[in-house]
Amino acid sequence: MPNSAYLRYVALGDSHSEGLGDGDDTHGLRGWADRLAAEVARTSPGLLYANLAVRGRKAGQVRAEQLAPALAMRPDLATVVAGVNDVLRPSCGLDEVVGHLEAMFAALTAQGATVATLMFPDVGRITPLARPIGNRVLALNERIRAAAGRHGVLVAETAAHAVATDPRLWSTDRLHASPLGHARIAAAVAHTLGLPGTDDHWTLPLPVDGPRASARRVAAAELRWAGTFLGPWLVRRLRGRSSGDGRQAKRPTLLPVSSPAGDAPSAV
Template sequence: MHGTDPRYLRYVALGDSQTEGLGDGDDIVGLRGWADRLAEHLAQHSPDLQYANLAVRGRLAGQVHAEQLAPALALRPDLATVVAGVNDLLRPRFDADEVAGHLEAMFAALTAQGARVATVTFPDVARITPLARPLTSRVTALNDRIRHAARRHGVTVAETGHHPVVTDARLWTLDRLHAGPLGHQRIAAAIAHALALPDSDDSWTHPLPPETSSPGGWRAVPGELRWVAAFLGPWLGRRLRGRSSGDGRTAKRPRLLPVQALADTGPRGSTGPDD
């Protein structure tokens, strides 16, 4: 257990759908997500904490940089999280150096202003979705660059990509692109642990109880085909039409507000699955 929290007063989250909270709640009742959960953890020890979440689903790392960095700096956070790049990984054209360059620019600007910054590495998506095996090398390349950029700017990294539990299907929604409530809980706990917050430990790395049964080998093929029809096909269709689930959407929590106001956060804009 850790106990070195400097009692943050202003926490700002930058990112895409995972930081917005997709998979943890919905657009009708409202989204929670790991950033909300981390803010709640922080507020247990810093009752005066104010929290803003600038993340918007579907955003590429360059869009997060262009659209969210300046508003984040204007809020003068003493803690910021920057998590982006998964939407880039899924694009036909992917440049790990370009994506990491956008992340590093945000790391540099936020730390130069005095903020403590945290980020994550990403799990191998092929261990969640076997059809995504060609993306493994992309994930490895991006994670390596995130680590190097973080070291250059003193950014805290939660190494979620290192632990097998992170790819347990029970932590993910049916689309296998977004964490479910348990997954968001684990991400929040991972970042809290990396930041050495009070009441944090490595329990987020522990495996879930064994499943009674799960299909394997050829018996898993029908499930893979259903996933392609229900999720991958529509995602590719949006890409071909030049559309994103984030079109027309804005940040759910653009201003710093007390954490007890989280329940007042409501849905905005259109609905639909993320990229």
């Protein structure tokens, strides 16, 4: 059972947990994990928080680079979110991906931590050009859910509600949540943890926002997105590069939630 008070929270993962889409590299990233830390700190004022997530990391890299440092911090709360960077590749062994995630689940829970993860929405409903990998994402969810069940890991069912694919919850690159999306994810995980004062408001649809776009406008938006984001992403893949090359975790050590790390903003 989850606790309502924690001493040390560590986030492991990729760009989603790092906070891309919520802030920028100039002024700092926030993201759902920082927002969750702020929520946890409301009932655990002495909470210490580290965020080891780095953009572009695949599940195996998260395990290889982040698990040992996380265990050394002996967290009583941890979040593990990875796998999307794997399924975006042309070839992806889902069993291998989930094997890395399950190894992290097992190690952290064996040490006594409450561990939470979340489900990924159908990317084909966010980006029509990504429909070919939509089934792969849903299959990944099923495997993660099963692995989580074997280790008592809490699962925020963030993909089970229609609002998860509302464009307003996603940034212009359609790969990362917008600030509103990050806030919804944080609320979902907080509710899954059973934190005092949380509820299921994160499942509710957003207000209707004008008429539906025409097919022509949708097609034009797809072309702009492909040129602005998909093209550069493909070029990096062909060159064997990653958006996270040379980057380090934004908050590699445990700090009070009210204390910023480098250029990253406070989680409050």
